Amino acid sequence: MDIFFSASIRGGRDDVDLYADLVTRLEQYGTVLTEHVGTEDVETEQADVGLTDGDIHDQDVAWLRRAGAVVAEVTTPSLGVGYELGRAVAWEKPVLALYRPDGEHELSAGARQRRCRRRRVRNARGR
C-alpha cells in the first residue's frame, strides 16, 4: 500500500526526529511516498534539485491522490498539513491523525471531530 505521511515542514521542524521514526515504522506497512518529510534538511534538498513551490505542491497532490492511506502528525500547527488533510478528506481517503497531547498547541476543532483514530505518539527518544 502507498502511504502519504504528512507533517510540518515550514510550520516548524522541532519534531523532525519523531517524523523520521514514524516514517520508519510506517515502512513496515507499505511504501511511504513522502519519506523526505522525516529528513532533517528537506527544504535544502528540495532547493538543491531545483524544485519550485509549484513543483512541490503538484508532486504532493499527485502522491496524495495515489495514496491508499494518509497518516499525519498534527502536533505542530501547519497550514500545509491541514491543506493535505482537507484534500484527503475531500477524496475520502482513510486518515490517521497523530497528536501529542503534551504539545504547546490545542488541536483544531476540525481535526478533533473528524473522528480519525487518534493515538498518543511516543517519541522514540523519550523526550
Next chain:
Amino acid sequence: MDIFFSASIRGGRDDVDLYADLVTRLEQYGTVLTEHVGTEDVETEQADVGLTDGDIHDQDVAWLRRAGAVVAEVTTPSLGVGYELGRAVAWEKPVLALYRPDGEHELSAGARQRRCRRRRVRNARGR
C-alpha cells in the same frame, strides 16, 4: 455574496485584532459567515453555547460549501485554516490568501504555489 473568512483559532491568536479588522473590511463586500473568527473570546463563546468540536467542524464545512469566496489570513500556521483551504480548493472556490511576510514563519509551498492573489496585509494598528 457570502464570504468565508478563515484564520487561526487554536494555532494562535496573536493577530486577532487584525482578523477583526479584516472581517470589518470584508463586510463591505458581502456577508461574512464566520465573523466570530475576529472575536477575542471565540472559543469561550463557542463553549458557552454548547458547541462541540463536531458541531464547529460541521458548521464550518457547511458555511464553506455555501460561500461564494474564501479569504484566509495564513500568517500564523494553523491546521484548521489549511484544512479549510484544502476543502475550498477541492470545491474549486475562489480563494484569497493574505500573508504578512514579516511574520515568524515561512509560508508553506502549497499555499505559495496555489497562485492565490497574495497581498501584504496592513495591520490597522500599524504594528
